[in-house]
Amino acid sequence: MTSPPVDRLPPLTPHGGPAVPALPWPLLQSIAAVANAPLTSIAEELRKALDPYLGSSALVIFTEDCTGRPQKKAGLESIISGVSIDELDSLRASLSGEEPWVGEAVIAAKERPVFAMKYLSSRALLVLTDPAVPGPVAGNADADLDIAKYLWHLAAHRIHEKVADAPPAYLLESRAASAERLRVTSELVDQHATTLEIVAGALRSTALDDAAARAAATDLVAKALVRLRTLSDRTTDLIEEPVAKAFERLREDLLPLTRFSGVEVQFVEPPLNGRALPGEVAHAARAIVRGLLLAMLDQPEVRRVRAQWDCDGENLLINVRDDGGGTLAADASSLGRLDRRVQALDGKMQVDVMAGWGADVSVTLPLDAPQAAPADVSAWKLGSRELEVLQHLASGQRNRSIAGALNISENTVKFHVGNIFRKMGVTSRTEAIALANSFGLR
Template identity: 40%
Template structure:
């Protein structure tokens, strides 16, 4: 490795530190252009609530890179272990170099879209890893120094934007899935199929235009049965031209729900059903609501393979629900299917940006998560935990991720230490 490279990286670090976060990716791309030949570079920095995604370089690539394309790198690339390979980004496959950092609680990732045919030495990659760690730690510190009110507002805006984008995406996905169901139905002739597809598209447009008006007309509250019926209607449309049997279990009372809880429960239910439809072998889906003094509980079950995969995207659904005050518990039993339970507390609605503390640090964990935590604290690996609890290893990974988030720790060791400290207190 040329002796000038470490000095060059230190010089680049000094150049980047005074830069404002939104401008950093452009400066970094320019500074590293000669060392790492690339067509574009993108970042996903979770410490920046307002604009976590940034990209620079060839506009044909940089302008079409999305957070959804970068998120898998954040979940799969281990901090301190850069990854080089081909991956979909900017709408097509490219050779990439992905570098993750854990110098912020939820992580960050830097992705280079490499120039075809170029190579980057292991020594240089190691130096760039250190550079990204420094940049991540620096900007995380800046985030923590922001005035609390401004930071809370920034996070609130980011959460709202992410929620709206995700729900719109799911609504469009449901509409497209319904259209494809019609067009692929061999029992329909061409003319009836086209007419039905047009009807579905028009109904979807009307639904999008009237959704906000219907929500406002509820004046902050909505009867539980009517809220459930709105979800049921959308799911019947989604599954009408499939072979999947939909079973519905409406709430037993018509207590008024806070409008935000009713909306979140509908959006979560639709998102989970869409995720279930990505599996092979699903013949039946059951959706039920139960509303009582403790809150609203949404249960969804299928008879699919019972194995959690990355295609299900349940981790993203759970992350969004946590921001909305909901809790997710998942059981995946191979050969029996998925069972997903979502709980919304309606007695004391959560305040955005404020964390409620309790005397019991594990109060936020579900019963299955407590079982996983107990075995994790005993030093068991995921495979052993899965065998003991008769669930899949992927389900254990999902529960462990939820446990770390709910306990506000970053490693299994910290979670185990908290468990033992509480047990001996």
């Protein structure tokens, strides 16, 4: 586990007071739980860790690092199921710096007491609804706040770190979630836009009386249409990244590494009008180039490395080559780890190493997820109810939400999920979601 940068975390000391000589064991356990939590449960672990210092009815993390699931939530179901990206975006825009803010804000379509903090490095936002201070555990309210800030910064940094590393499991789950979010959003936008256009057409009709009322209603509907389209564009922005911007982020990420290596690194930019990259592809591409660069710099006699991105409309094309003596082993474990990232996105990696001429690595990452026939899932021999549960599971719903949608108990959902895992030959929700979506089940 990589520790967060010291300068990004507040000191665990009371304001103006002496350094705390020793941390209580429960706090150390909470720090470890947050630091080691997978992305799927980090919100729940953070809420548990914060509860002794800052209680809440619900906790929401909004981070654009995770393109598939920008919200990570725990707490009261009526809040976490209703909170919207638009509400979080508006709240984040109103905050400046990283200092905590307490006030009233609209969350889950209702104005509520809120505690909010940003993490400037990744623009992540923490929101606690109905905040309460059960302590002061440390005997000092300011010390409790310092601990809360430390835990939040730790969680935000871990999210940023995990996404940047782009492990295969994350890429699979993120691609599935991104595709489902975009599909559902597009359907909702089309449905509501059609309804509003019909209403607007009726209100513009000359057969109706009261021209002033008709004009006012028409203007209201027009604004609602613009708002709806804006939300649709915002969703697209969250799950896609312009290729030129993604490449610039790569160059910035590698700057500290290349500045002191003594090796010249040449960056060949992609075309500015290249197709936008799905978020998981952009994350994977940066992690792959970073890994290749590290592997190449580890060779003797390397003086120059060239990294190039291109886009053919269907794939992101990556090429990294060095001018070394060709000592990089094509079957090296470091390259194997990178190849697993590539395979997670149905891509291909080719490694050519020639003695005396250096290494040349080409990677092709498809921009669209492969489509497979839903009929292929028949091999799993799922019952009709199990198939229903899997469809809800594949869309990212939790057991409680699935139980409510199917009008069954949460224990029954857990029973079906266990059977589904066994029949599919998987051991986790991430694997089940990725496999289901790869077979076209959404």
